[in-house]
Amino acid sequence: MAKREALEAKGLRVLRGGKVILRDVDVTAHEGEVLGVLGPSGAGKSTLFRALVGERLPDAGTVRLGERDVTQWPLWKRAREGVGYIPQSPSVLWDLTVRENLVAFHRIVHGTDGKPEERAEAVGLDQRLDVRAGELSGGERRRLEFARATTGDPRVLVCDEPFSGIDPVGAARLGELLRARAAHGTAVLLADHHVEEALSVCTRAILLLDGAVAVSAAPDAFKEHPLVRGRYLGTFHPRVA
Numbered sequence: 451m452a453k454r455e456a457l458e459a460k461g462l463r464v465l466r467g468g469k470v471i472l473r474d475v476d477v478t479a480h481e482g483e484v485l486g487v488l489g490p491s492g493a494g495k496s497t498l499f500r501a502l503v504g505e506r507l508p509d510a511g512t513v514r515l516g517e518r519d520v521t522q523w524p525l526w527k528r529a530r531e532g533v534g535y536i537p538q539s540p541s542v543l544w545d546l547t548v549r550e551n552l553v554a555f556h557r558i559v560h561g562t563d564g565k566p567e568e569r570a571e572a573v574g575l576d577q578r579l580d581v582r583a584g585e586l587s588g589g590e591r592r593r594l595e596f597a598r599a600t601t602g603d604p605r606v607l608v609c610d611e612p613f614s615g616i617d618p619v620g621a622a623r624l625g626e627l628l629r630a631r632a633a634h635g636t637a638v639l640l641a642d643h644h645v646e647e648a649l650s651v652c653t654r655a656i657l658l659l660d661g662a663v664a665v666s667a668a669p670d671a672f673k674e675h676p677l678v679r680g681r682y683l684g685t686f687h688p689r690v691a
């Protein structure tokens with residue numbers, strides 16, 4: 451049976467400083483899918499993600515969450531309705547502990563403390579609950595952000611460069627968490643320049659070029675696509691055979 455659409459964006463257009471950054475982008479993410487959104491720096495990946503999660507409303511186009519049109523909804527309202535977001539820049543509260551970070555986010559989005567111990571255990575931070583977020587390693591911080599973003603069992607999880615600044619073991623561990631989340635039915639969207647790690651987790655990938663979707667393919671076909679090789683991976687890319 452075909453998987454249901456969790457998130458559907460149609461004709462998304464974003465302008466910045468008089469420039470068109472996103473050109474009528476259509477993106478659909480299905481339940482249980484890990485969709486890679488890849489492309490060179492400046493292609494518009496973060497801009498697309500910000501429009502999908504409600505951090506920045508688009509200048510044209512629509513965003514649907516399941517059956518609902520959420521185009522005009524702000525970030526907090528989409529979060530409450532099941533959109534988790536790991537932004538590109540670090541977003542933990544540095545002076546608060548792991549536990550306090552989890553509680554603070556749960557209160558803002560859901561109005562209650564939630565279960566920080568369970569959330570921390572799910573991402574292997576149960577021994578770090580009383581450590582300040584500013585003292586965590588890069589990989590631990592990303593897992594805290596993952597725990598926070600998956601509070602409330604989101605239908606959609608948008609991850610902007612989750613593998614940046616973490617070592618291969620940390621990336622593999624985070625990749626497993628993303629895959630497990632998708633197996634649970636969440637639609638995961640993932641942008642990252644760690645192409646090998648990203649494609650090993652993805653079930654499909656799109657190439658964004660100059661603010662438009664240029665390719666959509668399964669990971670193996672994606673790696674071999676002439677536009678992907680020519681415009682993104684280049685001829686020198688020793689980690690992708």
Ligand SMILES: Nc1ncnc2c1ncn2[C@@H]1O[C@H](COP(=O)(O)OP(=O)(O)OP(=O)(O)O)[C@@H](O)[C@H]1O
Nearest residue numbers: 466467471489490491492493494495496497498538
């Ligand atoms: N606030 C802004 N004002 C003007 N231009 C902006 C603004 N934010 C982003 N841009 C431009 O929009 C384009 C897309 O940026 P975006 O950050 O979405 O790209 P990206 O694909 O995520 O890049 P990277 O892989 O480097 O993170 C770039 O040309 C960038 O300079």
